[in-house]
Structure formats: structure tokens, C-alpha cells
Amino acid sequence: MEENKVQAEEPQVEATVETPAVEEPKKKVLNASVESGFDWDAFENDDVYGDEDKAKVAQMYDQTLSKVVENDVVEGVVTSISKREVIVNIGYKSEGVIMAPEFRYNPELKVGDKVEVFVETAEDRKGQLVLSHKKARALRSWDMVNEAFNNNEIVKGYVKTRTKGGMIVDIFGIEAFLPGSQIDVKPIRDYDQFVDTTMDFKIVKINQEFRNVVVSHKALIEAELEQQKSEIISKLEKGQVLEGTVKNITSYGVFVDLGGVDGLIHITDLSWGRINHPEEVVKLDEKIRVVILDFDESKKRIALGLKQLTVHPWDALDPNLKVGDKVKGKVVLIADYGAFVEIEPGVEGLIHVSEMSWSPRLRIAQDFLKVGDEVEAQILTLDREEKKMSLGLKQLVPNPWENIREKYPVGSKHTATVRNITNFGVFAELEEGIEGLVHISDISWTKIKHPSEFVQPGEKIDVVILDFDEENHKLSLGHKQLLPNPWDEIESKFAVGTIVEGKVVSVGEKDAVIALSDNVEAICFARELVKEDGTVPVAGETLPFKVIELRRSTKKIVVSHVKTYAAEATKAEKPASEADNTKKAVKKINSNIEKTTLGDIDALAALKDKLEKGE
Numbered sequence: 001m002e003e004n005k006v007q008a009e010e011p012q013v014e015a016t017v018e019t020p021a022v023e024e025p026k027k028k029v030l031n032a033s034v035e036s037g038f039d040w041d042a043f044e045n046d047d048v049y050g051d052e053d054k055a056k057v058a059q060m061y062d063q064t065l066s067k068v069v070e071n072d073v074v075e076g077v078v079t080s081i082s083k084r085e086v087i088v089n090i091g092y093k094s095e096g097v098i099m100a101p102e103f104r105y106n107p108e109l110k111v112g113d114k115v116e117v118f119v120e121t122a123e124d125r126k127g128q129l130v131l132s133h134k135k136a137r138a139l140r141s142w143d144m145v146n147e148a149f150n151n152n153e154i155v156k157g158y159v160k161t162r163t164k165g166g167m168i169v170d171i172f173g174i175e176a177f178l179p180g181s182q183i184d185v186k187p188i189r190d191y192d193q194f195v196d197t198t199m200d201f202k203i204v205k206i207n208q209e210f211r212n213v214v215v216s217h218k219a220l221i222e223a224e225l226e227q228q229k230s231e232i233i234s235k236l237e238k239g240q241v242l243e244g245t246v247k248n249i250t251s252y253g254v255f256v257d258l259g260g261v262d263g264l265i266h267i268t269d270l271s272w273g274r275i276n277h278p279e280e281v282v283k284l285d286e287k288i289r290v291v292i293l294d295f296d297e298s299k300k301r302i303a304l305g306l307k308q309l310t311v312h313p314w315d316a317l318d319p320n321l322k323v324g325d326k327v328k329g330k331v332v333l334i335a336d337y338g339a340f341v342e343i344e345p346g347v348e349g350l351i352h353v354s355e356m357s358w359s360p361r362l363r364i365a366q367d368f369l370k371v372g373d374e375v376e377a378q379i380l381t382l383d384r385e386e387k388k389m390s391l392g393l394k395q396l397v398p399n400p401w402e403n404i405r406e407k408y409p410v411g412s413k414h415t416a417t418v419r420n421i422t423n424f425g426v427f428a429e430l431e432e433g434i435e436g437l438v439h440i441s442d443i444s445w446t447k448i449k450h451p452s453e454f455v456q457p458g459e460k461i462d463v464v465i466l467d468f469d470e471e472n473h474k475l476s477l478g479h480k481q482l483l484p485n486p487w488d489e490i491e492s493k494f495a496v497g498t499i500v501e502g503k504v505v506s507v508g509e510k511d512a513v514i515a516l517s518d519n520v521e522a523i524c525f526a527r528e529l530v531k532e533d534g535t536v537p538v539a540g541e542t543l544p545f546k547v548i549e550l551r552r553s554t555k556k557i558v559v560s561h562v563k564t565y566a567a568e569a570t571k572a573e574k575p576a577s578e579a580d581n582t583k584k585a586v587k588k589i590n591s592n593i594e595k596t597t598l599g600d601i602d603a604l605a606a607l608k609d610k611l612e613k614g615e
Helices: 002-008 024-036 040-045 051-063 133-150 218-233 486-493 578-593 598-612
Strands: 073-081 085-089 096-099 114-121 129-132 154-163 166-171 174-179 198-207 212-216 241-249 253-257 262-266 287-296 301-305 326-335 338-344 347-352 374-383 388-392 413-421 425-431 434-439 460-469 474-478 499-507 511-515 521-525 542-551 556-560
Touching: 073 133, 096 114, 096 129, 114 133, 129 133, 133 174, 133 198, 154 174, 166 198, 166 212, 174 198, 198 218, 212 218, 262 287, 326 347, 347 374, 425 460, 434 460, 499 521, 521 542
Parallel strands: 174 212, 262 301, 347 388, 434 474, 521 556
Antiparallel strands: 073 085, 073 114, 085 096, 114 129, 154 166, 154 198, 166 174, 198 212, 241 253, 241 287, 253 262, 287 301, 326 338, 326 374, 338 347, 374 388, 413 425, 413 460, 425 434, 460 474, 499 511, 499 542, 511 521, 542 556
């Protein structure tokens, strides 16, 4: 092949070949023939040159031509280009014609360029040299691809067609795959725009076994951008103001193209005011001025700011504004603990939930306000250095607790609305901002397990004012106090020692439930339930019972059936005197003395003397 290249570089011969010197008369004959109209038939039949002369001329002519070997690859020079074909001279007696589409991968081809061609036929039936550039590339393509990959070279490729996930590219006659993500650094929506175009590529992957090639155009762009980034970042300074183009908008910020390098404006640096999305401030492809807040040269990261180019709203806030003034604003954010109100773009105040209502009941801010509400509030605190402000809503309405004792004196009766129920009681609202607690012990004279047994949220309940705690805005209410205490009548009707009729409701292992008159229930222990004949009554039986205990504090009545028929039950039961108690104690001590040790006798004897003397 090297020999063919050398031969292709030999000087081309002109159309007219210099012939050896011949006799003068013959030259005159030729000149005369040209002047008079040359007779080629006569010339072919006439013996102008001798056999020896003809052999010399043919030898000289052959020496000016390249030796062409079929099925070999040689180098030629482009001599002519048209839309249909490309003429290539390889130093042979005739030029070769190659169809133009074989060079479509190289639209910059021009006359004089050297190209490699494959000699298909040195001379066809028409005497034409048949060449192929496509086959020449195919024979050397795999070696050229590997060489370009190993040397990290940039190659030209022709985008043939679109395929799933990318494009098919002709590289040295080999079909390579160009993934869609490797076309450009920017997202590509229309792949068809690249079909039938020639681009520069970098070979990024080769599968030697299956001869698969993957190329990238994006890698070239990124390499160029990296160089630009390094140059640009090296010239950056904090506080520097630059002009850029909005390249991409995300939910967390805006990417700005600064002319080869991208910077990020975080959403918090777009505006002094609160915004929900960056699109509220900037638009795609918009040119904006930004300030450099920070940059990391090693990581190629640049933090930009937009709001920093304008005066901080707190610095422009009315200097006459003070605590106690009323302001109007818009609710921009709601949290459980309060609401943020924007009184000017970039100037916000917090209304804590405790400052929304005079009611002491714990609630959440969503119960009072929602985002977008226009409100009027009072300034409670104002710190211009820290840029903080707290506001209040309840301060704009009268405090109902200021004259609470006059409006709701102790002992007065009212109707309230149940707002909340807990295990320990019921919170009832007398009016907006004034609530009180009805403790479970003040709901009913009878014992209840949970307030929900008696009342439900939203229902009305009659209450009486029991007590105040004005400092902490607490009010104690009662409901049972409005009803007569059934135990006043029970104590008079079921006094201790009274014998009454009772019905056995249920019998347990330890006691039984006895229903007395007026829906009053009592307890009878098992030992006090036995009938005179020794049997135990069953549920439903009616028997006489004697009240042996009445506890008002625990709302408990204890009765006995045994004491209604026993002999000692007919005697008047007198309370034991102190003397009887002393005698019992002495008797007990005497019995214990026999069990004590000698060391305890003296102490017990002294105790006995005291007891006998009544001390």
C-alpha cells in the first residue's frame, strides 16, 4: 500500500506526450496533414513509426502511469466534484468516478483533497477505472475507530437516521450509536433536526466483541464549557454584578447562564417577599442582572442573588411605625402555632395563636385564618435590627375578662355551649373568649364514669358560676348545683338503723345489689344476705333490710338482711363506752403477755397500768 501511495504522489502527465526525435520529412508530413485535415484512416494504415519506435514510445508512456492492482486501497486526488459524482485521479491512464453519496459524511470535500479509494476494476468494458471510497473506508474503518478512540481524537460523522433512544451515525463507514442524552448539554425535543447532518463526535465506548461503537457530541461541548467555566470562574469576585440569561427554572431556584458557566439563584434569594415558585419572579430566556454571592472554583458552583440588588424592605420601612400601631396585611403562611402576615413586600409579622382570641382554650391558627386573608392587626413588638415583628388580632376587640365579675358574678346562672370534652370535665363557652370548666364532679350528683355519658360537644348546658381566676383567665362552672341533691332526702329517708323493703337485683360472690325505693341502690355483703333458714336469696326476691351504713361522701348505702331477724338486732345497739374499750384492750394485752418474751414484760406491764388508769 505504501508503494501505491508513492506512485499516487508522482507528477501527473499532460495530455500531450513528448515523442522521440524522428526524421524531418515525416514531421513535415504530419504538419501538412494537420493543416490540410488529418486522415486518421491513412495514418493508421501508414507506417509513421517503425515497430522499434512504437515500442520505445509505449515504454515511455507506461513509465508515466501508476501501477494499479485491483482490490487494493490507494490514495487519489479529487479533481472534480458535482452533485452526482466525484472524479478522483490515482495516477492511472484514466480517472475514476465515485458516486457523490459516498462522501456525504464529509460535506467540506473540495478539489485537491486526498482521499483513499478501493480499486474495484482497473478497466471495465468501457475502459473506465472503477473506484469506491466507501469500500476503502470499510476496509480500514475498524482500525481507524480504535485508533481514534485510543488517541482521544475528534472524528466527523454523518447522522444517517433516528432510532429508539438516539441516532445512527456513520463513522469511518461504521454505524455508531449516538444516545439522545449525548447529543447536547441541553435537552433535545426534536431529534429529526440532526438527520442528514455532519457533526463532530468523540468515541466514548467500543465493544470489541460485537463491534459496537458509541459516540457523543455532548462530551465535546462539555469539554469546551469546562474550559470556559475555568476561565470565567477565575475572574469572578464576590459582590460582582453580571448579566445572564435564565436557562432553567426549578421549584427550588433558577439556573442562569453567565456566558458559558451556570449559576444558581436559590428561591430564597429571588425576592425579599415570600414566593411559592420562581416563575412568579422570572421567565425562561429572560435576561437579568445578578450579584455573585459565593462560588466554589473547584466544584464549578456559583451562588447568585437577585433580591440583593434592591434595598431591603425593612430598611425602607416607615420609620414612624411603632408598637401599638394598627397595620393591614395579607396572610402568606399558616402554621399550627401562628400565621405570618406580609404588611409590605418582604416585611412580615407573626400573629401567634395565643394572640388571635381572648379564649384560653388551646386552638390552632387554621381555626382563625387561612392563606390569602386580608387582616388588620396591632403591632405588639418591633425589632428593626433583627427584622422581626409580632402582631395581635385580639387586641383590636375588647377583652371580655376585664369586667368578668360584673357580667358573670359568682352564683349567677347561665346557658353555655359545650366546646370540648375531656376525661376530667367539660369546657363550656359562655361567649366568644370566655370559657369555663365544669369538672366531672360538678356535672351530676350521681357518679358517672365519663362526661360524654351526660353531654356531647355542641350541646347547650345550664351552668352556675362557682369561682374565678382572672389572671389566668380561668372560670370554674358547675351543673349539678342547679339540681337538688338527692342525698339530702336519702339521709332522712334511709337513716342508719331503718328497716326498709328491698329487691335483690344481682348476687355476686362477695356482695349483692339491692334496689330500694325511689331508684336508690344499696350494697349487701354476702354474710349479711343469708336468710333465717340458711339459704341465700336469688335475684328478684324482695326482703326486709336494715340500713347499717350511710356514706354521703362516696354515695354508698350498706344494708343487712341478717340483722332484721337476729336476736341482737332487736336490742338497741349502743355505742361502746371508753371503759368498755379499755377493758377490751387490757384483755387483749393479758392474752399477749403469755406470748411475749421476758424482755417485753416490763414494757407491757407499764402499758397495762396506763390503760387501767384510763390514760
